Amino acid sequence: MKHIQPRRDFLIRVSSISAVLTTGGILSACGSSDSPMVNFDYGVASGDPLSDRVILWTHAKFQDLSDAVNLTWQVAADLEFSKILVSGEAQANSDTGYTCKVDATGLLPNQTYYYRFKAGLHTSPIGKTKTLPIGAVSDVKLAVMSCSNYPSGFFNVYSEIARSDADVAIHLGDYIYEYAATGYASEKAASLGRTSVPANEILTLSDYRLRHAQYKSDADSKQFHASKPLIAVWDDHEFANDAYKDGAENHTPATEGPFAARKAAALQAYHEWMPIRTGADKSKIYRSFNFGNLLSLHMLDTRSIGRDQQVEITDLINPAKQASALATLSSPTRQLMGTEQVQWLQTQMATSTATWQVIGQQVLMARMEFPLTILQALNPSDTSAQAQAAGQKAITDYLTAKGKQAQGYPITATETALLNQPKLGYNLDAWDGYPAAREILLSTAAQLKKRLVVLAGDTHNAWHSDLTLMSGQKVGEEFATSSVSSPGLEAYLSLPPAQVKAIFEGVVKDLRWMDSSRRGYLKLTVSTGQVQGEWLFIDTILSKNYKVDVPVAAEKRVYMA
Numbered sequence: 001m002k003h004i005q006p007r008r009d010f011l012i013r014v015s016s017i018s019a020v021l022t023t024g025g026i027l028s029a030c031g032s033s034d035s036p037m038v039n040f041d042y043g044v045a046s047g048d049p050l051s052d053r054v055i056l057w058t059h060a061k062f063q064d065l066s067d068a069v070n071l072t073w074q075v076a077a078d079l080e081f082s083k084i085l086v087s088g089e090a091q092a093n094s095d096t097g098y099t100c101k102v103d104a105t106g107l108l109p110n111q112t113y114y115y116r117f118k119a120g121l122h123t124s125p126i127g128k129t130k131t132l133p134i135g136a137v138s139d140v141k142l143a144v145m146s147c148s149n150y151p152s153g154f155f156n157v158y159s160e161i162a163r164s165d166a167d168v169a170i171h172l173g174d175y176i177y178e179y180a181a182t183g184y185a186s187e188k189a190a191s192l193g194r195t196s197v198p199a200n201e202i203l204t205l206s207d208y209r210l211r212h213a214q215y216k217s218d219a220d221s222k223q224f225h226a227s228k229p230l231i232a233v234w235d236d237h238e239f240a241n242d243a244y245k246d247g248a249e250n251h252t253p254a255t256e257g258p259f260a261a262r263k264a265a266a267l268q269a270y271h272e273w274m275p276i277r278t279g280a281d282k283s284k285i286y287r288s289f290n291f292g293n294l295l296s297l298h299m300l301d302t303r304s305i306g307r308d309q310q311v312e313i314t315d316l317i318n319p320a321k322q323a324s325a326l327a328t329l330s331s332p333t334r335q336l337m338g339t340e341q342v343q344w345l346q347t348q349m350a351t352s353t354a355t356w357q358v359i360g361q362q363v364l365m366a367r368m369e370f371p372l373t374i375l376q377a378l379n380p381s382d383t384s385a386q387a388q389a390a391g392q393k394a395i396t397d398y399l400t401a402k403g404k405q406a407q408g409y410p411i412t413a414t415e416t417a418l419l420n421q422p423k424l425g426y427n428l429d430a431w432d433g434y435p436a437a438r439e440i441l442l443s444t445a446a447q448l449k450k451r452l453v454v455l456a457g458d459t460h461n462a463w464h465s466d467l468t469l470m471s472g473q474k475v476g477e478e479f480a481t482s483s484v485s486s487p488g489l490e491a492y493l494s495l496p497p498a499q500v501k502a503i504f505e506g507v508v509k510d511l512r513w514m515d516s517s518r519r520g521y522l523k524l525t526v527s528t529g530q531v532q533g534e535w536l537f538i539d540t541i542l543s544k545n546y547k548v549d550v551p552v553a554a555e556k557r558v559y560m561a
Helices: 004-022 026-029 156-162 205-217 219-227 259-273 322-329 339-351 372-377 385-406 412-422 435-447 499-507
Strands: 043-045 054-059 068-078 084-092 099-104 112-119 127-130 137-144 169-172 229-232 287-291 295-299 357-362 367-373 421-425 449-458 462-468 476-478 511-515 521-526 529-538 556-560
Touching: 004 287, 004 372, 043 112, 043 127, 043 219, 054 068, 054 112, 054 127, 054 511, 068 099, 084 099, 099 259, 137 156, 156 219, 156 521, 205 259, 295 339, 339 435, 357 521, 367 372, 372 385, 372 421, 372 476, 385 412, 385 499, 435 476, 449 521, 462 529, 476 521, 476 529, 476 556, 499 511
Parallel strands: 043 229, 137 169, 169 229, 295 357, 357 449, 449 476
Antiparallel strands: 043 054, 054 099, 068 084, 068 112, 112 127, 137 521, 287 295, 367 421, 462 476, 462 511, 521 529, 529 556
16 A cells, blocks of 8 residues: 555645646746747657656747747756756757757656756746666556547546556557547537637648647646656557558548658657657657566557558458458458568567566457357448347347357257357457457467567557467457547447447457446556556546546456466
8 A cells, every 4th residue: 555645745746747837828928028938838748768868848939939949958856946967958940840859868767857948038837757667676557548539528537647656658549630620529529618720630730730739738638748758659540540551541632632741741740749759760659668677568550650451341241342351351461560560579579578568559459359140230331220120139149149058058050150150350440450460469479478468549448358369379468448538339339338348248259348438548557476457437528527437346457477
């Protein structure tokens, strides 16, 4: 159990940071009357922590001027900055949309630091960050999140993470959404004062910068970023819905221009606005972080750099297209990550001596497979009452047969056929759409005898599953987080959440637990002997007055070493 006093000290310091954030405009205004005002409108952020360094980020611009802003950055061990430990010079200019990133080096392992930026007499809000540990490490706490949609509702989850005792925050993608102001999940945006900017679907560098700026302008976002170091990867909506390496479902070249141009704009804006370590090739964001001898965290890109185009589930259940679609799906060369990234990951895992190998990536890796009879009955192109009834019957027939077999009751030939029929993943944008690629990754972990934990986002719902090879051998476990604000299955299915849960947990073999209807984040506590995933849910994103649901036992899932 934690001592009360350290917890109080932590809360006091976080409150101090929050207070500084709320008065950031006043701090920025301090100076002589003839000194042009420098605005730090989007706060500060830190990210990509290592044992001796961390990325520091801000946005700084002269009010009513387009000149470059010369900045001094400072890192101290205390909130009062009584002793500056390291500092340096940087610049925010029009080439980077007035964002500024620096790699603050010369820090000590496993230490908490405070940082700020100064432009003459103008000072940014203060941020708090932490470096990674080295050597023997007993435990690490990670706050894992995904899918933060501005028009859907308030970022209350960010506020909770800022107040948590997590060492590091991990964002698994869909940090922004690309849709127009009247697009996806915007039904309540106007009434909440959260209408997307710009109003159009974002396509150009200017568009992507404006959208990132709007998300960073959120008060909870600023508090969150100023409170925790962030390790982030993108998913599809930082580009366009259901993106792959050279296209996207939500991109039409004939009317929206080449996808390569849009992708380049999205890449540049992401690196400008996120506290991520940027290399010579902006398209490469896969990288590793070592938390002493306890865990190696490998952050992957399953979306942009190597992904082949998705196979449509409707093609797989359409007799006229089934053979071609199945051949594509089952191709041994089908890629989700690309060969270079796969080889990199294999090397990282082989050379790591950490107790746990943790993979942070975008989409569900576990098998979410449904019998063909159910997939055919649940045709997404037919949402009539008759079709829904047929889908319900197919599910009931399958679960009845499965239940009878499990209890040792005799089953009919028809029921035997139901149980023995082929199964397919319902979401082929996930690893179910890339079975050969999944088998290679999981086989690597098995052959190296690594203890594997996979983190996932994307679905807007919470999941805990076994990770298995095609042979059925268990290799690891997957902990998937719900969304910060994007709507989940409750927005699309007319069934009560308890019934949705019963269907998924009853039908999907490798699924151990799920939640289909709440927003929140995953708190992952890693120790030598176990990994515990605890899902923290909030009761609303439609009001700033919310409460945290008290986790029940089922919402604390443990993977023993």
